[in-house]
Amino acid sequence: DTGVSQDPRHKITKRGQNVTFRCDPISEHNRLYWYRQTLGQGPEFLTYFQNEAQLEKSRLLSDRFSAERPKGSFSTLEIQRTEQGDSAMYLCASRSDANTGELFFGEGSRLTVL
Amino acid sequence: AQSVTQLGSHVSVSEGALVLLRCNYSSSVPPYLFWYVQYPNQGLQLLLKYTSAATLVKGINGFEAEFKKSETSFHLTKPSAHMSDAAEYFCAVSDPSQAGTALIFGKGTTLSVSS
Numbered sequence: 083d084t085g086v087s088q089d090p091r092h093k094i095t096k097r098g099q100n101v102t103f104r105c106d107p108i109s110e111h112n113r114l115y116w117y118r119q120t121l122g123q124g125p126e127f128l129t130y131f132q133n134e135a136q137l138e139k140s141r142l143l144s145d146r147f148s149a150e151r152p153k154g155s156f157s158t159l160e161i162q163r164t165e166q167g168d169s170a171m172y173l174c175a176s177r178s179d180a181n182t183g184e185l186f187f188g189e190g191s192r193l194t195v196l
Numbered sequence: 197a198q199s200v201t202q203l204g205s206h207v208s209v210s211e212g213a214l215v216l217l218r219c220n221y222s223s224s225v226p227p228y229l230f231w232y233v234q235y236p237n238q239g240l241q242l243l244l245k246y247t248s249a250a251t252l253v254k255g256i257n258g259f260e261a262e263f264k265k266s267e268t269s270f271h272l273t274k275p276s277a278h279m280s281d282a283a284e285y286f287c288a289v290s291d292p293s294q295a296g297t298a299l300i301f302g303k304g305t306t307l308s309v310s311s
Contacts, residue, residue, distance in 0.1 A: 086239070113296050122205075124286050124301035125240070132296055173239060182247040183228045183290045185299055187239035 084108060086188035088174050094194045095164055102160045103191040107176030114157050115185060116149055117173040118142065125173055131157060164195045198223045200287045202302035210310050215259075215274040217305045219287030222268065229270040230288040230299060231261055240286065246270060247292070257281070282309045 087106045095101050107114050112133050117125035128147070130138045133154035143149075146164075151157040161168055171192050175185035203218040221227055228247050232240040244255025251263040261272045270287060284306050288299040 115298055117298075117301075122303070124288075124303045127298040127300070130296065130298055137296065138298070175240075179295070182245065183292060183297075183299070184230055184242050184245050185240075187232075187241070189239040190237075192237070 086174055086176055086186055088172075088188035088191050090191060091189065092192050092194075094196065096196050097164055097166060099164055100160065100162045101164060101193060102158055103172050103174075103193075104156060104158050105174030105176075105188060106156045107174070108178075108186055109155075111176035111178045111186070112154065113177050113179070114151055115175045115177075116157070116159050117175065119171040119173055119190070120169075128159075128172075161193070164193075166195045169193055169195045198227065198289045198291055198300050200289050200300060200302040202285075202287050202305050204305055205303065206306045206308070208308040208310065209277045211279055212276050215272070215277045215281065215307065217272040217285050217287075217307065219261075219270045219272065219302060220268050221270060221287075221289045223289060223291065225291055225293055228290045228292050229261075229263060230290075231255065231259070231270075231272050232286045232288060232301075234284040234286065234304075236283075243272070243285075277307075277309045279309050279311065282307055 114131045116128040119125045131151040146162045171190040173190045175187045199222045231243040246263045254260045287302045
């Protein structure tokens, strides 16, 4: 299966530590998205890449968050100085220009900050 | 700005009963609309999408949805619920005139199915 893959699936960390999540999109997809999902809520948009260019960032993406997609393939989302409020599922999705807007999601990376 | 509202955070039905999950959207342009399903600790899977073709859209697992512009609605239905339909369902909207724009999701509806 060549779907969207995310790593790690689960991460438990202590407050103040840095964490990094990786997303490998479907290989032919040039657009990549990061979302955050908290319990009982729908996914909230964080940021979006077209190839290696970060084209849009939500105001949810505080200065402690940084995302990269250096070669237009995989992407990383780093959270510095984690806070308990960062505990959430971080979802990655991708799509191509050819499809009609639907996103293909990975299984998510669940972060727990103690 | 676009948004979706899902009426009812929790819907309970009996196995074999009709499933109706409600979604209303707000958009200044003709939107694309989507329904996704999420099982526990998993990502989102596309059920169906409306992209300005037929207003009645059929999806996977026997689900369908009808786009009603006059009511700004895109409700999801299934004639007969199955235990395996128990999951979280999300309605989403996007602006097709903005290339690459992210989907905006509703808060979700949890569907419970009892035997």
